[in-house]
Amino acid sequence: MAAYDKLVAEAAADYQGYWGRLARELVSWKKPFTKVLNDSDAPFFKWFEDGTLNVSYNCLDRNVERGLGDKTAIIFEADDGKVTTASYRQLLAQTCRLANGLRSLGVKKGDRVVIYISMSIEGVAAMQACARIGATHSVVFGGFSAQSLRDRIADTGAVAVITADQQVRGGKQLPLKAIVDEALALGGCESVRHVLVAKRTGADVGFQAGRDVWLNELLAGQADTCEPEWVEAEHPLFLLYTSGSTGKPKGVQHASGGYLLHAALTTKWTFDLKDDDIFWCTADIGWVTGHSYITYGPLALGGTEIVFEGVPTYPDAGRFWQMIQKHKVSVFYTAPTAIRSLIKAAEGNEAVHPKKYDLSSLRILGSVGEPINPAAWEWYHQHIGGGRCPIVDTFWQTETGGHMITPLPGATPLVPGSCTLPFPGIQAAIVDETGKDVPNGQGGILVVKQPWPSMIRTIWGDPERFKKSYYPEDFKGKYYLAGDGAIRDEKTGYFTITGRIDDVLNVSGHRMGTMEIESALVSHTELVAEAAVVGRPDDTTGEAICAFVVLKRPRPTGEEAKKIAAELRNWVGKEIGPIAKPKDIRFGDNLPKTRSGKIMRRLLRSIAKGEAITQDTSTLENPAILEQLAQTN
Numbered sequence: 001m002a003a004y005d006k007l008v009a010e011a012a013a014d015y016q017g018y019w020g021r022l023a024r025e026l027v028s029w030k031k032p033f034t035k036v037l038n039d040s041d042a043p044f045f046k047w048f049e050d051g052t053l054n055v056s057y058n059c060l061d062r063n064v065e066r067g068l069g070d071k072t073a074i075i076f077e078a079d080d081g082k083v084t085t086a087s088y089r090q091l092l093a094q095t096c097r098l099a100n101g102l103r104s105l106g107v108k109k110g111d112r113v114v115i116y117i118s119m120s121i122e123g124v125a126a127m128q129a130c131a132r133i134g135a136t137h138s139v140v141f142g143g144f145s146a147q148s149l150r151d152r153i154a155d156t157g158a159v160a161v162i163t164a165d166q167q168v169r170g171g172k173q174l175p176l177k178a179i180v181d182e183a184l185a186l187g188g189c190e191s192v193r194h195v196l197v198a199k200r201t202g203a204d205v206g207f208q209a210g211r212d213v214w215l216n217e218l219l220a221g222q223a224d225t226c227e228p229e230w231v232e233a234e235h236p237l238f239l240l241y242t243s244g245s246t247g248k249p250k251g252v253q254h255a256s257g258g259y260l261l262h263a264a265l266t267t268k269w270t271f272d273l274k275d276d277d278i279f280w281c282t283a284d285i286g287w288v289t290g291h292s293y294i295t296y297g298p299l300a301l302g303g304t305e306i307v308f309e310g311v312p313t314y315p316d317a318g319r320f321w322q323m324i325q326k327h328k329v330s331v332f333y334t335a336p337t338a339i340r341s342l343i344k345a346a347e348g349n350e351a352v353h354p355k356k357y358d359l360s361s362l363r364i365l366g367s368v369g370e371p372i373n374p375a376a377w378e379w380y381h382q383h384i385g386g387g388r389c390p391i392v393d394t395f396w397q398t399e400t401g402g403h404m405i406t407p408l409p410g411a412t413p414l415v416p417g418s419c420t421l422p423f424p425g426i427q428a429a430i431v432d433e434t435g436k437d438v439p440n441g442q443g444g445i446l447v448v449k450q451p452w453p454s455m456i457r458t459i460w461g462d463p464e465r466f467k468k469s470y471y472p473e474d475f476k477g478k479y480y481l482a483g484d485g486a487i488r489d490e491k492t493g494y495f496t497i498t499g500r501i502d503d504v505l506n507v508s509g510h511r512m513g514t515m516e517i518e519s520a521l522v523s524h525t526e527l528v529a530e531a532a533v534v535g536r537p538d539d540t541t542g543e544a545i546c547a548f549v550v551l552k553r554p555r556p557t558g559e560e561a562k563k564i565a566a567e568l569r570n571w572v573g574k575e576i577g578p579i580a581k582p583k584d585i586r587f588g589d590n591l592p593k594t595r596s597g598k599i600m601r602r603l604l605r606s607i608a609k610g611e612a613i614t615q616d617t618s619t620l621e622n623p624a625i626l627e628q629l630a631q632t633n
C-alpha cells in the first residue's frame, strides 16, 4: 500500500507527468509525443496527440523483437476440448497475412470493419489486423441478432465484415454467416463491399460472388510480413456499441495510444502479470472486457493467455475448473454471474464441484461486470482460490476502456463486495446532484474528476449525445458521469458500487437499455400497443428483465397469456438477441401513468419485485391498474 500511495501522490502532484511517464514506459512510439493532454476542447480530450504508434506492432512485433517469438501467445481451447496454440511469431504472421488481405481488398486507414465471429485465434488476429492497417474495428457479439448487427453495420458505415461460416457453443452449431447475409439484406448496409468468411465447421453457407471471400483463400496468397500503418495516438482503434438509457445503442469510440496504455498498465498492475503466468479472461471479444483483457492488454505485455470458444456448462459445469487444472491457469478473470451459476451447479452435483480439480496453479482471481455479492465472493475465495488468492473486483465500463476502481492484488486489503480504491491516477469521486462532494458513508453519484488516457473519445457520429450522456451540464460539464451510484466506507474510503442510476439493466453482466427492449416489443405492431420494461433482482443473473405489456387485444390470461408471452420473447430475441429476452412478461389493460401520461416505472419496479406498494400513488391516473398488474403472472 505504500507503493500504491506513492503512485497516487505522484499523479496528484503532476498528473500529466505521471501519465506521460507511464506512456513512455509501456508503449512503443514510432514518433514520441511531446504533449500529454490537450484539454482545450473539453470534454473532447486528446492524449499524446502528436505521438504516432501502431497498436498491433506493440502487441506482436515488439514481443518478437524482444526474443519472445517462440513464446505461446494464445492457447485456444475449442468447444470440444481440442487445443491449438499460437506463438507470438505465428500470431504476428497470421495477423500480417490478414492485414495484407484486407489491404488487397482496398481496406485502408480510417475505414470501419465489423467483426462478427466467435472466440477464436482468427477473431483476435482480425482485430489486430485492423489495428495494423489503421482500420477501426467494431466487434459485434455473436449472440446479437441480424437486426442488431444490421444497425451496427449501418451506423459504422463499415466497408467489410469479417465472420465465420458458423460458431460452436455448448455442442451446438449456430449460424454466423447466415445472420450476416440476413443483416445485409435488411438494407442500409450499402457501404459493405466484402464479407470475409472463416471456415469453422465447413457448413454449407450462402456465397455471393464478388462480395464474399473465403478467408483461407484470401490468406493463402499473402505475405506474412506487413508494414504497420503508423497512426496518430488519437486515431480511432475501435468502436464498441453499448446500451444507454435512451435511444439506440451508442458506438463508444476509443483512441489508439491512451487506450493501449491503460489496457497494458491495468493488466500489469491489477493482474500482476508475470512472464510465466497463464492468464485466462473468460469474456467474449464481443465485449469490452475481451478487447482490453484478451486482445490488447495481455498481448501488449507479452503474456500467455487462454482463448476459450465454449460455455462454462458444457460438457458439464466443471468445465472452467477442468480447464484451469489442464492449462495450469494462474490468473483467472470471470463474472459474478458465472460464479453464481457454477455455485448452484456444484451444490447440486458433487462431480462438478471445484474440489474435484487441482486448482493449485491459481494465484489471482478477478471479477468484473456487476457487483459481486459477498456470498459469491466467499465461495470464489474459498473453493476456487483455496483461501489464498486475492480477488480483484474490478469496476469499469465500456466507456472507460480499462479498470477504474479495483484492488491491487497482494497490496490492497480486501473487503468482499467492495471494489476498494481507485486505480492510481484515476480521480474517482462521489457527488450529489449538484456536483458537490458527499462525505464518506453517504451514497451518491459516481464521477471521475479528471480525464484519463483510455476514456471514451466520443459517440460515433453523435458528439452531442456524448456530451449530454457523460459530461452533462448538471455537473457544469466538468466531471465524467459513470451512470452508477456508489458509496464510500466511512473509515476506509473504500468504494461500493450500488448499481446504475439510469434506465440501464445489468443482466448476467450484459448491459441492456430498458428503452431498447421496449422499442423491440412495440415494434411488434400487430400485437403490442404499449410496453414498459424494468429490472428486478435475480439470484443468478443479478438482474432480470421484466416487461409489462398492453396488447392491442383484450388482456390474455392462462394458456393464452403464456403463448403470447413466448411469442413476444422470441420476437425480442430476433430483434435484439437472446440476451434481451424478458424473463417475466405481464399483461395489463393499461400501465400506471401520471395524469400527464408518464409511466411510473418505480411502481412497476416494486410490482416486478413482488413488493407491496408503499410509494405515493396520488398522482396516478389509474390506481386500479396496480392491483391488476400485481396479480398477473
Ligand code: PRX
Binding pocket: 242, 288, 289, 367, 368, 369, 370, 371, 372, 393, 394, 395, 396, 397, 398, 399, 419, 482, 483, 484, 497, 499, 500, 506, 509, 510, 511
Ligand atoms: O454498472 C456497472 C457494472 O457494469 C457497467 C458497465 O457495463 P459494461 O460497459 O458492459 O462493461 C462491463 C465490463 C467492464 C457499470 O456501469 N459493473 C462493471 N463492473 C462492476 C460493475 N458493477 C459493480 N462492480 C463491478 N466490479
